[in-house]
Amino acid sequence: MNTADQYLKTIFLVQKLEDGPAATGDLADRLGVSPASVNEMIGKLEDRGLVAHEKYKGATVTDDGEARAREALQTYCILERFLANVLDVDDYRAEARQLEPVIDETVADRLDMIIDREPQCPDCFDADADACGLLVEDRVEADD
Amino acid sequence: MSSVAARVDSDDQLARLLQIGVVLEEVVEARAHRHYQSLPADDRDDAIESLLEEASDESADHRRELEALIDDLDAESIPFEDVKALVAESYGQTGPEDFDGVLYDQLHGEETAYKFYDDLIDAVESSSAEFSVDRDEVLGTLREIREAEAAGVEEVAKLMEDRA
Numbered sequence: 001m002n003t004a005d006q007y008l009k010t011i012f013l014v015q016k017l018e019d020g021p022a023a024t025g026d027l028a029d030r031l032g033v034s035p036a037s038v039n040e041m042i043g044k045l046e047d048r049g050l051v052a053h054e055k056y057k058g059a060t061v062t063d064d065g066e067a068r069a070r071e072a073l074q075t076y077c078i079l080e081r082f083l084a085n086v087l088d089v090d091d092y093r094a095e096a097r098q099l100e101p102v103i104d105e106t107v108a109d110r111l112d113m114i115i116d117r118e119p120q121c122p123d124c125f126d127a128d129a130d131a132c133g134l135l136v137e138d139r140v141e142a143d144d
Numbered sequence: 145m146s147s148v149a150a151r152v153d154s155d156d157q158l159a160r161l162l163q164i165g166v167v168l169e170e171v172v173e174a175r176a177h178r179h180y181q182s183l184p185a186d187d188r189d190d191a192i193e194s195l196l197e198e199a200s201d202e203s204a205d206h207r208r209e210l211e212a213l214i215d216d217l218d219a220e221s222i223p224f225e226d227v228k229a230l231v232a233e234s235y236g237q238t239g240p241e242d243f244d245g246v247l248y249d250q251l252h253g254e255e256t257a258y259k260f261y262d263d264l265i266d267a268v269e270s271s272s273a274e275f276s277v278d279r280d281e282v283l284g285t286l287r288e289i290r291e292a293e294a295a296g297v298e299e300v301a302k303l304m305e306d307r308a
Contacts, residue, residue, distance in 0.1 A: 003148045006148045007148070031148055032148070033148060082164075083160075086167065086227065086230060087160070087163055087222055087227075088222050088226075089160075095157075095160060098153075098157055099157065099160060099161065099164075101148055101149060101150035101151070101267075102150050102152070102161060102263050102264060102267045103164070103260075103263075104259050104260070104263055106255070106256050106259055107164070107168070107256055107259060107260045107263075109256075110168060110171060110252075110253070110256045111164070111167065111168075113171065113234060114167070114171070114230060114231055114234040
């Protein structure tokens with residue numbers, strides 16, 4: 001997934017969590033980059049009409065940005081579910097974050113053919129847990 | 145800490161990405177074989193039979209090369225038989241039924257594999273990490289497989305063009 005899509009996905013998720021614009025510091029923490037890098041990328045996304053930025057408040061995805069963010073989130077969900085359900089990876093969240101930049105959407109679509117994903121994806125993504133909500137439920141049930 | 149950079153930094157990450165390659169190869173291998181079996185007799189011909197057979201054999205070779213690299217890495221891996229069973233189970237239910245669909249699916253599978261290896265090669269090249277296998281050997285194997293996928297794409301595209 002390219003860098004712009006990773007940013008859009010993260011802005012979208014932080015917006016959901018905060019119920020408002022995504023602050024630079026929160027984005028830097030979640031993306032593991034410096035605040036300066038975040039500001040630079042937000043400027044680029046703003047130029048492309050994908051993000052609106054308000055000084056001292058933060059970034060918000062536009063309608064076009066949200067469409068891209070939702071696609072990126074779906075790709076991410078596929079990766080998490082693939083790691084957890086096919087490769088049996090316990091720490092699928094950490095690994096999905098590590099591998100996400102290398103896995104393209106077309107590759108994820110291919111992997112999607114062998115995992116069971118619900119039609120409501122990515123609406124069921126749990127922003128707080130940073131994981132597919134259904135996967136989190138499955139794991140909790142399995143632990144009980 | 146995660147990072148947005150497309151870079152492979154450890155044996156574990158490399159092994160995991162190679163496992164994804166194994167699955168993609170298994171998907172191509174399983175589908176090529178199954179598709180041919182499912183085609184109506186009138187749609188079968190020597191050209192497609194040999195193309196799908198070659199694709200299936202080539203994917204099996206790639207898979208074995210990737211598995212050999214994974215074995216040499218200091219990382220945990222799940223047995224391939226588990227993946228094979230899962231792929232077979234998933235493909236028992238879906239798949240194109242006509243000739244054009246079969247070729248298109250084959251083309252898509254090879255294009256996807258090419259993109260995967262291309263990105264993976266970039267990610268290994270962007271990293272200065274030391275792996276427990278020789279970096280040149282990893283890159284050499286991946287480049288060779290990538291070229292084979294590119295040739296596969298051309299071959300399927302030509303067959304589609306000839307039949308159009």
